[in-house]
Structure formats: C-alpha cells, structure tokens
Amino acid sequence: MxxxxxxxxxxxxxxxxxxxxxxxxxxxxxxxxxxxxxxxxxxxxxxxxxxxxxxxxxxxxxxxxxxxxxxxxxxxxxxxxxxxxxxxxxxxxxxxxxxxxxxxxxxxxxxxxxxxxxxxxxxxxxxxxxxxxxxxxxxxxxxxxxxxxxxxxxxxxxxxxxxxxxxxxxxxxxxxxxxxxxxxxxxxxxxxxxxxxxxxxxxxxxxxxxxxxxxxxxxxTPGGALIHLEARHHLPSRARNSHKGQFGHVGIIGGNSGMVGACLITGRAALHQGAGSVTVGVLDDRIAVDYGEPRLMFATPEHLTAAAQLSVLAIGPGLGQGVRAHTLLEAALPAPCPLVLDADALNLLAGDPELAKQAARRPHPTLLTPHPGEAARLLGVSGMEIQANRVEAACTLSRTYHAEVALKGAGTVIAHPDGRYAINTTGGPWLAQAGSGDRLTGMVAALLGQGMAAGDALEAAVWLHGCDMGTAMPSTAR
The missing domain is CATH 3.40.50.10260 (YjeF N-terminal domain)
Incomplete structure (x- = not known):
C-alpha cells in the first residue's frame, strides 16, 4: 500500500x-x-x-x-x-x-x-x-x-x-x-x-x-526520514484580527557589490513564507529599494546588528569575506535572537577560530545551512570526506557549534544538537542553481520569526523548499 x-x-x-x-x-x-x-x-x-x-x-x-x-x-x-x-x-x-x-x-x-x-x-x-x-x-x-x-x-x-x-x-x-x-x-x-x-x-x-x-x-535510532511534515512543523492558523507585528521582524545582512541579488532573494523568500516584515541590510549602499518586491525595507547592515527588536537575524547571502563582512559577523553573533548563518558567514567562521568559538557559545538558537564545500571548510576536511558520510558530517557540525545544521545536497541532512537527525526526501536536481540556498535561508528565517522552534523550522523549511520546486520522493510500502 x-x-x-x-x-x-x-x-x-x-x-x-x-x-x-x-x-x-x-x-x-x-x-x-x-x-x-x-x-x-x-x-x-x-x-x-x-x-x-x-x-x-x-x-x-x-x-x-x-x-x-x-x-x-x-x-x-x-x-x-x-x-x-x-x-x-x-x-x-x-x-x-x-x-x-x-x-x-x-x-x-x-x-x-x-x-x-x-x-x-x-x-x-x-x-x-x-x-x-x-x-x-x-x-x-x-x-x-x-x-x-x-x-x-x-x-x-x-x-x-x-x-x-x-x-x-x-x-x-x-x-x-x-x-x-x-x-x-x-x-x-x-x-x-x-x-x-x-x-x-x-x-x-x-x-x-x-x-x-x-x-x-x-x-x-536517532535518525528519521523526513517524508512529510507533522504537527510541530506547522504554524497555528492566523486569527482574522491580526497584524504584521505578530509574525516576526526578520533581519537579513549580505548583498555585497555584485552579489546583492542573493540578499534580495533571501528577503523575498522570507516575505513569501509569511514573515510579518523583513529588513535587509545590503553592503552595497547603492541599493535602497527592491522594485520587484517593494515590501522589503532597507537599513544599513550595522543598524541591523544592533537592532534589538528583530525576531531573527540571518547573515551570509552575498556577504563577501572582506573586513567589513568580518566585522558585521562578529557584531551579529551576540544577537539576542535566533541567528541563521549561511554562505560567506560560514566561510568567515571557518577562517577565524575565535569567531567559531563565539558562535558555539551563543545562548540563543544558531542555525547553519552549509553546502558540502562550506561544511568541509568548517570541519577542516575535504569535500570528498564530507560526501563520504554526510550524516556523520552534519552531526559533527551540530555538536561542534551546538547548532541546528542543514547539510544541503542530495538528501539534505538536518542534524540537531541532541544527536537526532533527519534526511529530507523532497527536492531534486532542479535545486542545483544559484540562489537556491539563499531562498532556503529566507524560508528558515521566516518560520523562526513566526515562533517555530529552531529544529522544527529548519526541517520544515528544507522540506517545503524541495516541495515548492518539485515533488516528494516516490516511495511505496507493503
């Protein structure tokens, strides 16, 4: 059946x-x-x-x-x-x-x-x-x-x-x-x-x-196949008498010169996933509006690292690895809210042991969304070693950074700090294109901003990310 x-x-x-x-x-x-x-x-x-x-x-x-x-x-x-x-x-x-x-x-x-x-x-x-x-x-x-x-x-x-x-x-x-x-x-x-x-x-x-x-x-066993979303992955129904302040204020930092699109993709995905409001802090200060999605608000990245009213902060899409990017990441790590680290934020962590220690000591939820190359840099191994045992790599990252981790790729592995892990069964090769990971970051941030628990938000976002662009794994049981 x-x-x-x-x-x-x-x-x-x-x-x-x-x-x-x-x-x-x-x-x-x-x-x-x-x-x-x-x-x-x-x-x-x-x-x-x-x-x-x-x-x-x-x-x-x-x-x-x-x-x-x-x-x-x-x-x-x-x-x-x-x-x-x-x-x-x-x-x-x-x-x-x-x-x-x-x-x-x-x-x-x-x-x-x-x-x-x-x-x-x-x-x-x-x-x-x-x-x-x-x-x-x-x-x-x-x-x-x-x-x-x-x-x-x-x-x-x-x-x-x-x-x-x-x-x-x-x-x-x-x-x-x-x-x-x-x-x-x-x-x-x-x-x-x-x-x-x-x-x-x-x-x-x-x-x-x-x-x-x-x-x-x-x-x-600590592992499970993420074949569908269960109750914990769903947000409660919204009351008719609602306002945007009830559904989270997401901050996103990235978008260096030539890479602004990454940050905008993340912001748009967060809005699409239901975030009440989204403010992007792009490093390229020539960008002050997104004409494709004018609901996005803009601020300086430095303002976002100090913004106490944020529900969640995501940093990394299009960030670059320059001095300013490093300073922004260092300022973002103490944020008193869930923090999503992606793309160049992960590369900066990999290159600075002190930043990595700060990330591992955060008292608030930390989420990492590396692809195999970024995971390899974080663990100081080769990409082939990551791919040789993706479950072990994701769980090692989770333990090392006390973080929720999504190791992206064929069968994305979501590892939790308590030792549990899940392998996602949606998605496919259509996700192998520029901007796909940025979109996932925005989806995760939006679910976090609306109050979903960090591990559940990461699993839900990964699953939905695959479903939005394809279908779930065909599978039959008897």
Whole structure:
C-alpha cells in the first residue's frame, strides 16, 4: 500500500548494525520463521509488477551472503509459479551463511541450476540484484565489478534487494561501483544511504517491506526520514484580527557589490513564507529599494546588528569575506535572537577560530545551512570526506557549534544538537542553481520569526523548499 502520512519517527533510519540487531532479535524469537523466506516472497510479489512484458526469463544474481539467500528464495518461488528463471552466482556454497546455504540447497533440490558466469547473451524481463547487501564493507573490483557493469548494461528493469549492490547503506557512497536499480525493495526499515549522497540516483524508486516485523522490535535510532511534515512543523492558523507585528521582524545582512541579488532573494523568500516584515541590510549602499518586491525595507547592515527588536537575524547571502563582512559577523553573533548563518558567514567562521568559538557559545538558537564545500571548510576536511558520510558530517557540525545544521545536497541532512537527525526526501536536481540556498535561508528565517522552534523550522523549511520546486520522493510500502 502507499506510504501514509506518518511522523518521521514512524520512518526511522537504520544503519547496517541496527538491521543486524533486529534480525538477531527476530531469529531468537521466531527460529522457524526466517526473514529470508519473507524477503524472497516479497521480491516475488514485485516481480510481476516490475518485469517487462517481453516474456523473457528473470535473471537472478545471487551473492555470497544473506542478500544472495533472499535472491535464491525468490528464484525457487518464481520457478514454482512456472516463471522461467536464470540464476547466476560466484558464491562458494560451502562458505555461505546458514540460512543462505539452506536457500541454495532448496533451489538445487527443486531442480534449479546455478551458473558460475554472468549469462549476458540472453534477453531478460527483469534482473533481481542479490549480489551484495548491507553487509558490504569493501570496494568492488575485478569480476564483481564486471558483473555489475554487465547488469547495468542489460536493456530491462533492475530490482535491487535491500540496497543496490555496491551502495553503502549507511552513507550512500559508492564502494568502487554500484548497480543502478530502477527499483529497490528494502527490508525492515529505511537506510540512510538510500536517501542521501549517491543513494537516490542508484536506488531508483524505493519500496519498503517490514516483512511482518513489529517496528517496536527494532532498536532505537536517532535518525528519521523526513517524508512529510507533522504537527510541530506547522504554524497555528492566523486569527482574522491580526497584524504584521505578530509574525516576526526578520533581519537579513549580505548583498555585497555584485552579489546583492542573493540578499534580495533571501528577503523575498522570507516575505513569501509569511514573515510579518523583513529588513535587509545590503553592503552595497547603492541599493535602497527592491522594485520587484517593494515590501522589503532597507537599513544599513550595522543598524541591523544592533537592532534589538528583530525576531531573527540571518547573515551570509552575498556577504563577501572582506573586513567589513568580518566585522558585521562578529557584531551579529551576540544577537539576542535566533541567528541563521549561511554562505560567506560560514566561510568567515571557518577562517577565524575565535569567531567559531563565539558562535558555539551563543545562548540563543544558531542555525547553519552549509553546502558540502562550506561544511568541509568548517570541519577542516575535504569535500570528498564530507560526501563520504554526510550524516556523520552534519552531526559533527551540530555538536561542534551546538547548532541546528542543514547539510544541503542530495538528501539534505538536518542534524540537531541532541544527536537526532533527519534526511529530507523532497527536492531534486532542479535545486542545483544559484540562489537556491539563499531562498532556503529566507524560508528558515521566516518560520523562526513566526515562533517555530529552531529544529522544527529548519526541517520544515528544507522540506517545503524541495516541495515548492518539485515533488516528494516516490516511495511505496507493503
């Protein structure tokens, strides 16, 4: 059935260790009801839906672990239904895990055969990928990589079991190479790597099957998939007898020479998101009005850093990194209101350890919205290291700065100072353009100014930002 609107807590994100823990709990309590049989049966249910109508056989690729066992169960069940199946595996049956070995033997006892080479000469109606699951801890090379390349080249749909082979289920990075699935049927719970970094491009359409396991049997986890907004992400309805002073005064500092547009985009987004009033302090003093949005008010940036009446202050869009920008950031850090730091404000923090310490000591909510390059500078690592584990990077930033953090990118990661995190499921490549991040900053500031809690405001803004320019992640559960 389609995923129903539930809170992010209803869609926890599980690491490989979490999943293994849940499997052990199930096995101890249900020794004669294996999850492997359930997973194979679930794959069979999807086969009829996903296979093309060519009438060609289904190619099943079985690996050396339990993921391969799931695939072998699917092969046996499909063959029992009269569906033609071709099974290929390089696994040594003597070294298979117990349940996978049983699945191998059951397939052979039913009269099935296992090819030791990739059978690429025939056409297929569907490829079921059971080569490597969440237990993969090495990069794929050699013959493993060749099999994946051949599977990717086949002109038919590809269904990955649990995760596409080669995709790290915890981080979303590619381990050498990975199968590009059209659909991924994942078991027991969603995994972070399916939703961020390379995951969305390699997993295709994502389907979740709990295999009949009660979610309360699974271990507690700090992560959740932000699939929809819940009550805490919504502002109360406005009374008819309202005025602008009730909905926050947002201050925005940025807009240096040649970059004024960034600041104006932020201001316009804040108004659009419902801020009662918005004042922008642009460093380019030639700009005194926004003819595209004349509701924006203008003041000197220095005036905004001293404005006690602000509900929230955002600094960074188009700010630059000159002496004046540095002075303004230093003056903004003591602001007695929520502070949103973006763009060059983050770069200035990265270049000045004393400013960074001041930001981490703020008694009021601090929110950081870095892209991977800015996050890398803040943590003193490379962009590749950030992308190798986006969840870990976002959580590290949150701990370091005692801040709410949105690490932007494919599957934006929102990390909270208490250790919780969420991965957003809206948005897409259309957000990869100049001004997109500035717009997000304005949306966050507006929600903060209207009284939403800092962590909720950041999650809501990120989710809405993706929805406004696209649609939510297609996902199905059974």
């Amino acid at each position: 389609p995923i129903t609107p539930l809170s992010p807590a209803s869609f926890p994100l599980y690491t490989a260790a979490d999943i293994h823990a849940g499997e052990h709990i199930w096995a101890a309590e249900h020794p004669h009801d294996t999850l492997m049989e359930k997973a194979g049966a679930a794959a069979v249910e999807w086969t009829g839906t996903l296979a093309d109508d060519s009438g060609e056989p289904v190619l099943i690729l079985a690996g050396p672990g339990n993921n391969g066992g799931d695939a072998l169960v699917a092969a046996r069940r499909l063959a029992a239904q009269g569906i033609r199946v071709v099974v290929a595996s390089r696994a040594d049956p003597a070294r298979l895990p117990r349940d996978a070995a049983r699945a191998w033997d059951a397939w052979l006892q039913q009269g099935g055969a296992v090819l030791p080479h990739f059978p690429s000469s025939q056409r297929y109606s569907l490829v079921i990928d059971g080569l490597f699951g969440i237990g993969l801890t090495r990069d794929l090379t050699g013959e493993d990589a060749r099999w994946i390349a051949q599977a990717n080249a086949l002109p038919c749909p590809r269904l990955a079991l649990d995760v596409p082979s080669g995709l790290d289920s915890d981080s979303g990075r590619i381990r050498g190479c990975a199968l590009r699935a059209d659909h991924t049927l994942t078991f027991l719970g969603l995994k972070p790597g399916l939703l961020t970094a390379e995951g969305p491009d390699y997993a295709g359409t994502l389907h979740l099957d709990m295999l009949g396991v009660d979610p309360t049997m699974m271990p507690a």
